Amino acid sequence: MxxxxxxQYSSIxxxxxxxxxxxxxxxxxxxxxTSNAKIIPRFLSKSNLPSTDSLSVALKQNNPKYSxxxxxxxxxxxHFNFNPQSYQNFSKGDIEWFAKNTGFxxxxxxxxxxxxxxIEHRYYGKSIPFCGDKEVASSNTSxxxxxTSTQALADYATLIIDLKxxxxxxxxxxxxxxxxxxxxxxxxxRLKYPHVAIGALASSAPILNFENITSPYSxxxxxxxxxxxESANCYEVIKGSWKQIQNxxxxxxxxxxxxxxxxxxxxxxxxxxxxxxxxxxxxYTSMTDYPTPSNFLAPLxxxxxKQMCKAIDEGRERNDTFAGLYGAANIYYNYSGSxxxxxxxxxxxxxxxxxxxxQACTEMxxxxxxxxxxxxxxxxxxxxxxxxxxxxxxxxVQPRPNWISTEYGGHDIKRxxxxxxxxxxxxxxLRDPWSGGGVLKNISESIIALVAEHGAHHVDLRFSTKDxxxxxxxxxxxxxxxxxxxxxxxxxxxxx
Amino acid sequence: MxxxxxxQYSSIxxxxxxxxxxxxxxxxxxxxxTSNAKIIPRFLSKSNLPSTDSLSVALKQNNPKYSxxxxxxxxxxxHFNFNPQSYQNFSKGDIEWFAKNTGFxxxxxxxxxxxxxxIEHRYYGKSIPFCGDKEVASSNTSxxxxxTSTQALADYATLIIDLKxxxxxxxxxxxxxxxxxxxxxxxxxRLKYPHVAIGALASSAPILNFENITSPYSxxxxxxxxxxxESANCYEVIKGSWKQIQNxxxxxxxxxxxxxxxxxxxxxxxxxxxxxxxxxxxxYTSMTDYPTPSNFLAPLxxxxxKQMCKAIDEGRERNDTFAGLYGAANIYYNYSGSxxxxxxxxxxxxxxxxxxxxQACTEMxxxxxxxxxxxxxxxxxxxxxxxxxxxxxxxxVQPRPNWISTEYGGHDIKRxxxxxxxxxxxxxxLRDPWSGGGVLKNISESIIALVAEHGAHHVDLRFSTKDxxxxxxxxxxxxxxxxxxxxxxxxxxxxx
Numbered sequence: 001m002x003x004x005x006x007x008q009y010s011s012i013x014x015x016x017x018x019x020x021x022x023x024x025x026x027x028x029x030x031x032x033x034t035s036n037a038k039i040i041p042r043f044l045s046k047s048n049l050p051s052t053d054s055l056s057v058a059l060k061q062n063n064p065k066y067s068x069x070x071x072x073x074x075x076x077x078x079h080f081n082f083n084p085q086s087y088q089n090f091s092k093g094d095i096e097w098f099a100k101n102t103g104f105x106x107x108x109x110x111x112x113x114x115x116x117x118x119i120e121h122r123y124y125g126k127s128i129p130f131c132g133d134k135e136v137a138s139s140n141t142s143x144x145x146x147x148t149s150t151q152a153l154a155d156y157a158t159l160i161i162d163l164k165x166x167x168x169x170x171x172x173x174x175x176x177x178x179x180x181x182x183x184x185x186x187x188x189x190r191l192k193y194p195h196v197a198i199g200a201l202a203s204s205a206p207i208l209n210f211e212n213i214t215s216p217y218s219x220x221x222x223x224x225x226x227x228x229x230e231s232a233n234c235y236e237v238i239k240g241s242w243k244q245i246q247n248x249x250x251x252x253x254x255x256x257x258x259x260x261x262x263x264x265x266x267x268x269x270x271x272x273x274x275x276x277x278x279x280x281x282x283x284y285t286s287m288t289d290y291p292t293p294s295n296f297l298a299p300l301x302x303x304x305x306k307q308m309c310k311a312i313d314e315g316r317e318r319n320d321t322f323a324g325l326y327g328a329a330n331i332y333y334n335y336s337g338s339x340x341x342x343x344x345x346x347x348x349x350x351x352x353x354x355x356x357x358x359q360a361c362t363e364m365x366x367x368x369x370x371x372x373x374x375x376x377x378x379x380x381x382x383x384x385x386x387x388x389x390x391x392x393x394x395x396x397v398q399p400r401p402n403w404i405s406t407e408y409g410g411h412d413i414k415r416x417x418x419x420x421x422x423x424x425x426x427x428x429x430l431r432d433p434w435s436g437g438g439v440l441k442n443i444s445e446s447i448i449a450l451v452a453e454h455g456a457h458h459v460d461l462r463f464s465t466k467d468x469x470x471x472x473x474x475x476x477x478x479x480x481x482x483x484x485x486x487x488x489x490x491x492x493x494x495x496x
Numbered sequence: 497m498x499x500x501x502x503x504q505y506s507s508i509x510x511x512x513x514x515x516x517x518x519x520x521x522x523x524x525x526x527x528x529x530t531s532n533a534k535i536i537p538r539f540l541s542k543s544n545l546p547s548t549d550s551l552s553v554a555l556k557q558n559n560p561k562y563s564x565x566x567x568x569x570x571x572x573x574x575h576f577n578f579n580p581q582s583y584q585n586f587s588k589g590d591i592e593w594f595a596k597n598t599g600f601x602x603x604x605x606x607x608x609x610x611x612x613x614x615i616e617h618r619y620y621g622k623s624i625p626f627c628g629d630k631e632v633a634s635s636n637t638s639x640x641x642x643x644t645s646t647q648a649l650a651d652y653a654t655l656i657i658d659l660k661x662x663x664x665x666x667x668x669x670x671x672x673x674x675x676x677x678x679x680x681x682x683x684x685x686r687l688k689y690p691h692v693a694i695g696a697l698a699s700s701a702p703i704l705n706f707e708n709i710t711s712p713y714s715x716x717x718x719x720x721x722x723x724x725x726e727s728a729n730c731y732e733v734i735k736g737s738w739k740q741i742q743n744x745x746x747x748x749x750x751x752x753x754x755x756x757x758x759x760x761x762x763x764x765x766x767x768x769x770x771x772x773x774x775x776x777x778x779x780y781t782s783m784t785d786y787p788t789p790s791n792f793l794a795p796l797x798x799x800x801x802k803q804m805c806k807a808i809d810e811g812r813e814r815n816d817t818f819a820g821l822y823g824a825a826n827i828y829y830n831y832s833g834s835x836x837x838x839x840x841x842x843x844x845x846x847x848x849x850x851x852x853x854x855q856a857c858t859e860m861x862x863x864x865x866x867x868x869x870x871x872x873x874x875x876x877x878x879x880x881x882x883x884x885x886x887x888x889x890x891x892x893v894q895p896r897p898n899w900i901s902t903e904y905g906g907h908d909i910k911r912x913x914x915x916x917x918x919x920x921x922x923x924x925x926l927r928d929p930w931s932g933g934g935v936l937k938n939i940s941e942s943i944i945a946l947v948a949e950h951g952a953h954h955v956d957l958r959f960s961t962k963d964x965x966x967x968x969x970x971x972x973x974x975x976x977x978x979x980x981x982x983x984x985x986x987x988x989x990x991x992x
Contacts, residue, residue, distance in 0.1 A: 079899075080576040081641040145577040157902050192688060194916040195905030403575075406653050409691030415989045419942070420690040422915045446915070493911045 073162070075122070077129050077146050079154035101296045103463025105177060108480055112487065115172075117163065119156055121185075123147040123355040141397050144358050150407065153185060157193045173490045175483055179203040179458030180434070181356075181364075183427075188408050190424055199423030199486040201479060202439075203458035209366045209437025211401045213410045216370030216382030218436030223286045224376040226305055226431050233316055234309035235376055238282065241325055242378045245271055248322075261322035262329065265341035273344040278325060279377060281332035282308075287457040289431045291472065292465045299335045302467070305431075307331050361391035365401040366437070414443050422446040423486050425479055429455020448482060450475055569658070571618070573625050573642050575650035597792045599959025601673060604976055608983065613659065615652055617681075619643040619851040637893050640854050646903065649681060653689045669986045671979055675699040675954030676930070677852075677860075679923075684904050686920055695919030695982040697975060698935075699954040705862045705933025707897045709906045712866030712878030714932030719782045720872040722801055722927050729812055730805035731872055734778065737821055738874045741767055744818075757818035758825065761837035769840040774821060775873060777828035778804075783953040785927045787968065788961045795831045798963070801927075803827050857887035861897040862933070910939050918942040919982050921975055925951020944978060946971055 102118075109116040120127040123137060123144075130136040130143055137143050156176075164170050176197045178186035183205030190200035208214050228235040248254040249271035259269050262277075284297050289305045301307050308328035315324015333342055360366070370382040384401050391397050409416055426439035427450045434457060439449050452459070452475055460475050598614075605612040616623040619633060619640075626632040626639055633639050652672075660666050672693045674682035679701030686696035704710050724731040744750040745767035755765045758773075780793050785801045797803050804824035811820015829838055856862070866878040880897050887893050905912055922935035923946045930953060935945050948955070948971055956971050 078577065078641075079903075080644055080646045081574065145574075148576055150576045154903065161898075161902055191690075193905075194687075195901075195907065195909075195912045402657075405691075406657055407575075407650065409689075411691065413691075415992075416691045418989065419918045419985070421917070489915070493914065496911075 070126075072126075073159050075155055075158065079151055079158070102177075102179070102461045104461040104476065104479075107464060108483075111480065112483070115167075115169075117160075119159055121152050121182075121355075122155055123358075124353070138354065138358070141395060144395070144397075147355055147358055147362075149185060149188065149359075149363055149404075153189050153192055156185075156189060157196050160196050171494060173198040173487060175199045175201065175486065177201040177203070177461070178205070179461045180205065183458065187424060187426070191408065191421055194421070198490050199425075199483065201425045201427070201483065203427040203461050204429065204432055204434055204438065205426060206366065206434040206437030207408065208410050208413065208439065209368065209434065210404050210410055211365065211367060211384065213405065214367070214437040216367035217372050217375070219368035219433045220371045220375045220377050222431070222433040222436055223282060224374060226286045226289060226433075227282070227309060227376055230306050230309040231313055234312045237312050237316055237321055237324060238328075239376050241278070241321060242275055244321060245275055249274075258322070262326050263339075263341050265343045267343065268345040270344070275378075277342070277344055278329055281329045282376065283433065285332050286431065286433050289456040290459055290462065291454070291469050292462075292467045294462065296462075298332055300332065301335060304331055358395065358397075361387070361395050361397055361399055363400065363403050365399045365404075368433070413439065414441070417443045417447055419444075424448070425450060425482055427455075427458070427460050427475065427479070428452070429457065429459050431455060432457040450478060566622075568622075569655050571651055571654065575647055575654070598673075598675070598957045600957040600972065600975075603960060604979075607976065608979070611663075611665075613656075615655055617648050617678075617851075618651055619854075621848050634850065634854070637891060640891070640893075643851055643854055643858075645681060645684065645855075645859055645900075649685050649688055652681075652685060653692050656692050667990060669694045669983060671695050671697065671982065673697040673699070673957070674701070675957045676701065679954065683920060683922070687904065687917055690917070694986050695921075695979065697921045697923070697979065699923040699957050700925065700928055700930055700934065701922060702862065702930040702933030703904065704906050704909065704935065705864065705930065706900050706906055707861065707863060707880065709901065710863070710933040712863035713868050713871070715864035715929045716867045716871045716873055718927070718929040718932055719778060720870060722782045722785060722929075723778070723805060723872055726802050726805040727809055730808045733808050733812055733817055733820060734824075735872050737774070737817060738771055740817060741771055745770075754818070758822050759835075759837050761839045763839065764841040766840070771874075773838070773840055774825055777825045778872065779929065781828050782927065782929050785952040786955055786958065787950070787965050788958075788963045790958065792958075794828055796828065797831060800827055854891060854893075857883070857891050857893055857895055859896065859899050861895045861900075864929070909935065910937070913939045913943055915940075920944070921946060921978055923951075923954070923956050923971065923975070924948070925953065925955050927951060928953040946974060 105116055108114070122129065123146075126132070128134050128137050129146060160174055164172060164174075174197045176186045176189050177200070178184075180203075183202035184207050186200040187202035187205050187207055190197050206214075209219075224235065224239075227238060245258065248258055255269050255271070258264070258271070258274060259266075262274060264274065285300070285304045285308060288294060288296055288298075288300060289303060290300070292302050294300050308331050311327030311331065312324040315321055315327060318324075329342075333339065356364075365384065365387055367382045367384070369380060371377045371380045373379060384399075387399055387401075391399050405411055422444070424443075424447045426448070428435040428438040428440055429452045431454060435451075439447075440451055442449050450460075452471055454469070454471060455475070459472060460479060464473070464476065601612055604610070618625065619642075622628070624630050624633050625642060656670055660668060660670075670693045672682045672685050673696070674680075676699075679698040680703050682696040683698035683701050683703055686693050702710075705715075720731065720735075723734060741754065744754055747753075751765050751767070754760070754767070754770060755762075758770060760770065781796070781800045781804060784790060784792055784794075784796060785799060786796070788798050790796050804827050807823025807827065808820040811817055811823060814820075825838075829835065852860075861880065861883055863878045863880070865876060867873045867876045869875060880895075883895055883897075887895050901907055918940070920939075920943045922944070924931040924934035924936055925948045927950060931947075935943075936947055938945050946956075948967055950965070950967060951971070955968060956975060960969070960972065
């Protein structure tokens with residue numbers, strides 16, 4: 001047994017008087033390019049970690065009005081095996097970071113008189129088995145083996161049932177909400193544990209982004225389209241830049257020139273690493289192309305792709321492609337303006353997301369890095385064997401690319417779920433490269449797809465701002481309306 | 497990796513011309529009194545194993561018309577963990593025994609042009625991991641830990657998907673059918689893997705026979721009622737016999753008298769063991785109170801409870817209670833007439849069901865042995881701690897009595913499944929003590945309860961005979977009709 005972190009937002013809790021609605025958030029996080037064996041996983045570098053003081057954006061996230069309490073829950077290491085192994089937790093973590101980037105829940109909880117619970121996913125943040133020893137937990141396949149989506153879902157079920165019992169709130173309905181991988185978990189949780197959650201809001205959940213369901217070219221096609229939609233020139237410049245970088249790097253003194261152009265720190269430079277660094281910026285900016293300033297993966301202005309393309313188009317005008325690209329990268333890596341140079345070999349992981357690499361090497365084999373001739377990135381084919389090689393070398397583990405669709409389905413989803421299941425919302429923003437693996441059409445009367453042409457990765461779950469475009473406000477209104485319907489139905493059924 | 501046995505009945509297979517309907521049977525078996533810590537597990541003793549030659553009943557089961565082929569499938573030991581462990585199979589087993597007791601499938605398969613597949617449950621029969629070494633597989637909690645329902649369901653999903661792919665029959669619908677624990681698995685399989693099975697026929701599946709859902713008195717109440725319904729005297733005699741046996745055993749020479757009365761072999765006698773032996777006969781006869789001769793748990797005449805009560809009532813007339821009880825026991829233990837004495841210490845397990853004790857000590861904590869003042873058995877309270885003590889001593893394992901309802905639900909099932917799930921049939925015969933934990937009322941338009949007042953444990957799945965009562969023929973007709981509807985709907989949806 002070990003402990004699972006959860007955040008409990010109880011300022012509006014009123015369980016004894018009102019029929020309480022318990023809103024549970026499954027931990028969600030951005031699916032990183034770790035799932036792309038060719039782009040090295042890269043999160044925020046230390047040089048540009050946001051300092052709250054220097055940031056005028058996204059302050060609302062730190063509003064003390066949205067306070068919470070962190071609690072722990074002792075959990076089985078292995079729900080599907082009775083070989084008894086007991087562990088307890090502790091480590092440092094970042095559940096708060098997720099909580100702060102999911103304002104929607106904080107804003108809607110009072111409407112529903114809901115207790116808001118954030119449940120951390122095992123092996124992330126503070127929820128580390130093996131006495132909380134991250135080193136031990138990630139030391140080998142034997143200890144990492146318990147890091148799976150099925151175990152995480154069973155954690156949630158166990159915790160929610162226990163929590164409701166302890167609160168004498170057995171009849172209170174639970175709605176699960178999550179974004180990205182957390183959205184996948186929310187959808188799967190509703191499918192596998194309908195007796196625990198009455199409905200799920202799965203935001204930007206690419207549950208179809210698996211082998212033989214979604215094209216491996218879909219992901220980069222959307223990124224290409226995102227940039228092209230801002231400026232044909234911007235797209236062309238980026239598309240042509242990979243060759244220019246390789247050429248420059250091959251010339252005498254060329255790497256030194258590139259270092260200067262991109263303000264790379266002196267410790268390390270290499271053409272592939274530089275390209276990976278740029279690609280990461282383009283991938284993540286596509287995911288987080290939000291209509292208002294944000295600070296999720298990095299502090300960013302409103303519509304950051306537009307800003308990037310502006311920099312690139314200006315570079316073209318001055319006939320300096322690298323200056324334009326640098327300007328674009330600077331928007332992603334240094335919007336706060338505090339970085340003096342960029343570290344290409346930085347492997348820091350401020351939000352504790354390293355576990356994702358293990359997941360990408362076991363269950364979460366999501367084909368995303370196919371690039372065809374129209375791609376903004378250099379052409380490449382998705383080959384699942386690359387993943388096998390990568391994972392064999394890193395963990396000595398063999399991925400199971402068909403396991404997710406065996407366990408949760410995905411093929412022919414419309415036919416399967418049309419007469420099975422209910423009460424699910426799939427939100428997708430079409431700017432989001434993950435939307436290609438999302439559910440984009442209604443499946444039934446109660447399994448609904450909400451699609452926002454101009455939306456990015458789980459934009460609906462962010463705090464609302466006065467500058468939100470109409471379509472975003474409308475999406476959130478619809479989500480609340482649908483959830484209200486579920487609740488209404490639930491209470492009606494309960495009193496029959 | 498190890499191998500899972502499956503029987504493939506292919507005489508009517510015609511997958512390339514017709515839209516094939518693939519009918520898959522989840523291994524089912526009678527839930528024994530192993531789940532009742534107070535009745536010692538006891539299956540058929542060697543002395544009365546049916547010899548086909550000596551049996552005039554149930555010959556149809558051996559009809560060569562219903563031939564099959566046994567194949568093997570390599571399987572992951574642990575679907576929910578990526579700690580790689582590889583194993584292969586082999587041992588002796590009894591999947592044929594189950595197949596022979598499920599004539600319904602053989603009879604309906606041709607109607608549906610179906611390929612009939614019996615998939616054996618891991619740790620039973622020939623499907624033993626750890627190189628098929630039963631000794632190793634059952635040696636400790638570490639090796640037994642993989643014997644769980646969730647792993648078994650994942651085995652089925654993996655196997656069915658692979659089988660369909662190999663047969664180029666991806667579009668062929670699968671219906672899962674099972675009885676007893678296999679019925680529970682069938683129901684859970686449809687709930688958890690709707691993308692693999694379009695529907696489930698769950699016969700005598702006590703999915704509600706768990707802590708705080710079904711009363712622990714329900715099981716013995718039904719047995720009491722079964723005997724009472726045949727003869728009030730019969731019920732009274734059995735109810736009073738426990739005290740008489742204890743009294744007799746306490747007298748000088750009393751055990752020797754009991755030994756003679758019940759033809760117990762000379763190796764061992766004891767009042768509690770004798771009572772357990774009699775109770776086993778009453779429990780299993782209630783479960784298998786079929787309207788025609790059968791040979792499932794033991795060779796039995798039609799309506800065996802009636803026969804037992806006849807013996808008991810005759811004993812009463814002759815003022816010899818023990819002779820009457822012996823006559824009743826003889827019907828269960830020696831209907832073939834070949835036994836010369838009965839062995840109370842016999843622990844033989846002809847059908848390889850020992851794994852159930854492990855399951856009863858981990859997930860399958862099914863409260864059944866409460867006996868109130870009206871019970872035909874001596875009064876006793878269900879106390880889950882008895883199970884804990886038993887399992888601690890036997891396996892050094894701690895049961896999780898709430899795990900099944902956490903993983904699969906059960907509480908408030910009508911409300912939960914009314915708007916979730918579809919295409920399930922729950923059959924229950926009300927003579928069956930397990931029916932108290934079954935689904936006895938329709939849940940929705942497509943989650944149907946079929947109830948037979950005079951039916952016993954999965955009687956619907958037995959081979960039909962010319963002597964079947966009308967209600968039984970009618971139940972099977974309805975089942976086929978409903979399955980036909982699912983298929984019709986499936987093909988309609990497929991071609992949309």
